[in-house]
Amino acid sequence: MERIMDHLAHERSKAQFSVEEMKIIWAGSLHAFQVSDRIARLVASDPGFRKDNRAVLSRKELFKSALRKAAYVWKRINELALSEEEASWLRFYVDELAYAYIHWGMFVPAIKGSATEEQQQKWLPLANNMQIIGTYAQTELGHGSNVRGLETTATFDQETDEFIIHSPTLTSSKWWPGGLGKVATHAVVYARLITDGQDYGVHGFLVQIRSLDDHFPLPGVTVGDIGMKFGSGAFNSIDNGFLRFNHVRIPRNQMLMKVSRVTRQGKYVESNVPKQLLYGAMVYVRQIIVADASIALSRAVCIATRYSAVRRQFGPPHEDENGKGVETQVIDYKTQQSRLFPLLASAYAFRFVGEWLKWLYTDLIQKLEANDFSTLPEAHACTAGLKSLTTSAAADGIKECWKLCGGHGYLSSSGLPELYAAFVPACTYEGDNIVLLLQVSRFLMKTISQLQTGKKPIGTTAYMAHVEHLIQCRCTVQKAEDWLNPSVILEAFEARAIRLSVACAENLTKFATPLQGFSELSPDLVEAAVAHCQLIVVSKFIEKLQQNIEGNGVKQQLETLCNIYCLNLIHKHLGDFLSTGSISPKQASLASDQLRSRYSKLRSNVIALVDAFNYTDHFLGSVLGRYDGNVYPKLYEEAWKDPLNDSIVPDGYHEYIQPLLKQQLQNARL
Numbered sequence: 092m093e094r095i096m097d098h099l100a101h102e103r104s105k106a107q108f109s110v111e112e113m114k115i116i117w118a119g120s121l122h123a124f125q126v127s128d129r130i131a132r133l134v135a136s137d138p139g140f141r142k143d144n145r146a147v148l149s150r151k152e153l154f155k156s157a158l159r160k161a162a163y164v165w166k167r168i169n170e171l172a173l174s175e176e177e178a179s180w181l182r183f184y185v186d187e188l189a190y191a192y193i194h195w196g197m198f199v200p201a202i203k204g205s206a207t208e209e210q211q212q213k214w215l216p217l218a219n220n221m222q223i224i225g226t227y228a229q230t231e232l233g234h235g236s237n238v239r240g241l242e243t244t245a246t247f248d249q250e251t252d253e254f255i256i257h258s259p260t261l262t263s264s265k266w267w268p269g270g271l272g273k274v275a276t277h278a279v280v281y282a283r284l285i286t287d288g289q290d291y292g293v294h295g296f297l298v299q300i301r302s303l304d305d306h307f308p309l310p311g312v313t314v315g316d317i318g319m320k321f322g323s324g325a326f327n328s329i330d331n332g333f334l335r336f337n338h339v340r341i342p343r344n345q346m347l348m349k350v351s352r353v354t355r356q357g358k359y360v361e362s363n364v365p366k367q368l369l370y371g372a373m374v375y376v377r378q379i380i381v382a383d384a385s386i387a388l389s390r391a392v393c394i395a396t397r398y399s400a401v402r403r404q405f406g407p408p409h410e411d412e413n414g415k416g417v418e419t420q421v422i423d424y425k426t427q428q429s430r431l432f433p434l435l436a437s438a439y440a441f442r443f444v445g446e447w448l449k450w451l452y453t454d455l456i457q458k459l460e461a462n463d464f465s466t467l468p469e470a471h472a473c474t475a476g477l478k479s480l481t482t483s484a485a486a487d488g489i490k491e492c493w494k495l496c497g498g499h500g501y502l503s504s505s506g507l508p509e510l511y512a513a514f515v516p517a518c519t520y521e522g523d524n525i526v527l528l529l530q531v532s533r534f535l536m537k538t539i540s541q542l543q544t545g546k547k548p549i550g551t552t553a554y555m556a557h558v559e560h561l562i563q564c565r566c567t568v569q570k571a572e573d574w575l576n577p578s579v580i581l582e583a584f585e586a587r588a589i590r591l592s593v594a595c596a597e598n599l600t601k602f603a604t605p606l607q608g609f610s611e612l613s614p615d616l617v618e619a620a621v622a623h624c625q626l627i628v629v630s631k632f633i634e635k636l637q638q639n640i641e642g643n644g645v646k647q648q649l650e651t652l653c654n655i656y657c658l659n660l661i662h663k664h665l666g667d668f669l670s671t672g673s674i675s676p677k678q679a680s681l682a683s684d685q686l687r688s689r690y691s692k693l694r695s696n697v698i699a700l701v702d703a704f705n706y707t708d709h710f711l712g713s714v715l716g717r718y719d720g721n722v723y724p725k726l727y728e729e730a731w732k733d734p735l736n737d738s739i740v741p742d743g744y745h746e747y748i749q750p751l752l753k754q755q756l757q758n759a760r761l
């Protein structure tokens with residue numbers, strides 16, 4: 092048997108902590124680690140889940156392959172009698188975007204969140220058993236961010252006890268819903284509810300769009316795919332669709348009636364729950380997307396880190412561990428470290444804030460069940476803000492990882508182009524990132540205005556209770572080591588965040604109306620929201636370190652990562668920190684000194700820190716990120732697999748190359 096050479100073994104031997112213990116920290120618990128590890132291996136070893144040929148498939152082949160895998164996933168879930176937790180891990184590791192993401196991720200949560208108990212009893216078993224396949228049809232051709240502006244109508248017909256769903260204009264066509272184009276049989280459709288001639292705004296309706304017998308669209312329904320999207324592979328395996336209704340009738344009881352309902356007599360009745368619960372599915376998915384951002388970024392970082400340890404360029408002649416003369420590993424260049432290590436730290440930071448957000452969401456759901464709606468505004472602000480912050484940083488980070496791999500990063504076989512193409516729309520879907528930050532700033536301005544009324548800020552805004560101190564406090568750092576003190580870091584971030592918010596609140600008073608002020612100051616408001624969200628990530632990382640963290644050297648590594656995450660943010664947003672007086676220029680320079688020293692401290696551990704993500708080679712899907720670091724022979728092998736190399740002389744030679752060459756030869760002879 093061929094011995095598998097581990098080109099990264101020397102790097103691994105330098106680690107100063109227990110990788111196995113770090114894997115548990117990354118996974119969240121021993122149980123989560125064990126389940127995810129088992130399912131990851133199951134997927135990796137099953138040829139039915141092969142994905143290395145995706146980049147060369149045509150759109151139709153890719154789509155069909157995704158359908159096949161989704162069906163196979165369902166088959167394996169049933170054959171192996173997987174629990175809900177195991178089934179989620181299976182879908183996750185299969186790593187192929189398909190209608191199932193929207194079905195499980197949005198359609199089912201929308202029913203759970205907005206349907207009455209009775210409605211849930213009818214529809215959830217059908218959805219859970221895949222007897223119907225659902226999509227989430229909110230966005231329209233002319234309206235995405237502005238949900239209140241949706242045009243699709245649902246008009247109540249008292250005579251027949253039905254709603255008539257209609258698309259009155261081209262711009263009211265539903266546009267984008269995943270799984271809609273070719274697969275979904277049902278949709279949660281967001282439409283303006285009209286009864287008794289009055290428009291009650293946007294509500295959710297459960298509408299069947301395709302026949303369960305022959306899959307044809309039902310009468311009055313026009314539906315199709317919106318076309319190819321950015322990047323090969325990526326989102327092209329999914330059928331984002333358009334949908335138009337021509338007076339399609341549905342029974343009255345297919346309005347999702349938890350928040351409000353229409354009676355048999357056509358009377359609109361509100362329940363005691365806030366109308367924002369209609370947007371509950373968005374809060375749920377935004378929270379998941381934060382976890383997804385840490386995964387996408389950590390995948391890219393894992394690839395770039397391993398490859399940076401394998402790749403050598405320039406440098407004074409070294410001897411490797413076998414005494415052979417070699418060039419410098421690119422990971423030893425300080426520029427490479429200053430680009431890569433903050434991304435590694437961000438992956439961990441996002442993981443922990445994602446864990447916390449999951450807790451916040453679970454807590455919200457428990458409270459909602461007890462009719463306590465008090466934490467809904469904060470949950471909305473946190474999910475919206477952190478979704479925005481983490482997806483923007485992860486998308487930029489993935490792109491940076493691809494550049495960190497030089498030319499080879501641009502190859503499909505690096506896995507990075509597809510990862511980027513698949514992840515970058517997360518900056519837009521589930522709410523455009525700027526629009527979401529404006530929601531956070533609205534929440535912050537409201538919190539500040541309530542300070543004057545004596546209302547005590549809670550949760551992630553609790554720091555605002557100390558506004559008087561934070562507005563005038565001075566950072567105490569005198570030497571670089573002082574930047575390792577978590578309370579010093581926290582106070583600098585709190586001071587920057589509150590000073591930016593207070594400045595916005597003061598400036599807003601200078602405008603004739605709040606609306607005008609919000610519009611004029613929106614770039615500043617976005618910066619204040621970013622500062623607040625970064626403070627949340629920083630504080631959750633620091634809180635994580637205060638927990639009981641077991642394992643040889645694990646806590647020390649996390650402390651170093653936390654320092655890097657925070658100090659790099661200070662470095663990147665120096666303008667904010669200096670202009671608000673939260674730190675001085677001298678302290679900024681000490682922060683940079685400390686940051687450099689943290690990079691050196693981290694260096695020998697980075698391969699082990701990416702190993703702790705516990706990604707299989709199958710999941711990573713990258714020649715550059717292979718666990719064994721055996722990059723070059725595998726790149727060469729992959730190149731040979733390209734369809735262009737199927738023949739020695741390419742198709743088209745006889746039509747287009749040979750005649751051209753002959754013509755030129757003849758011309759030369761003349």
Ligand SMILES: CCCCC/C=C\C/C=C\C/C=C\C/C=C\C/C=C/C(=O)SCCNC(=O)CCNC(=O)[C@H](O)C(C)(C)COP(=O)(O)OP(=O)(O)OC[C@H]1O[C@@H](n2cnc3c(N)ncnc32)[C@H](O)[C@@H]1OP(=O)(O)O
Nearest residue numbers: 182192195196229235236238239367370383471520521522
């Ligand atoms: C195995 C399966 C796993 C599933 C995994 C699923 C996901 C995993 C990760 C990857 C996904 C992969 C594939 C899926 C890909 C894509 C799916 C994409 C789906 C979509 O994009 S669906 C469409 C999403 N659309 C949006 O997000 C639109 C954005 N716009 C809005 O949210 C809102 O319209 C707005 C901008 C927030 C509202 O603006 P405005 O008109 O000013 O406000 P009002 O509507 O009047 O609201 C006022 C009031 O309400 C508060 N508010 C707003 N939104 C919410 C909310 N969601 N929850 C609670 N409260 C909310 C707002 O703050 C205001 O409060 P006030 O107190 O200030 O009055």
Ligand SMILES: Cc1cc2nc3c(=O)[nH]c(=O)nc-3n(C[C@H](O)[C@H](O)[C@H](O)COP(=O)(O)OP(=O)(O)OC[C@H]3O[C@@H](n4cnc5c(N)ncnc54)[C@H](O)[C@@H]3O)c2cc1C
Nearest residue numbers: 227228229230234235236267268269516519520521522525
């Ligand atoms: C891959 C993908 C999958 C999707 N899946 C679904 C799905 O399953 N179901 C579904 O219903 N939808 C889906 N969507 C649609 C998605 O939710 C919307 O694209 C998103 O909400 C943004 O809306 P928009 O496209 O209308 O952007 P717009 O709102 O038109 O944004 C355009 C620009 O205007 C800016 N802008 C907009 N409003 C403001 C404002 N008030 N202040 C300042 N700037 C502003 C934005 O920042 C952006 O730069 C999907 C989208 C993508 C890309």
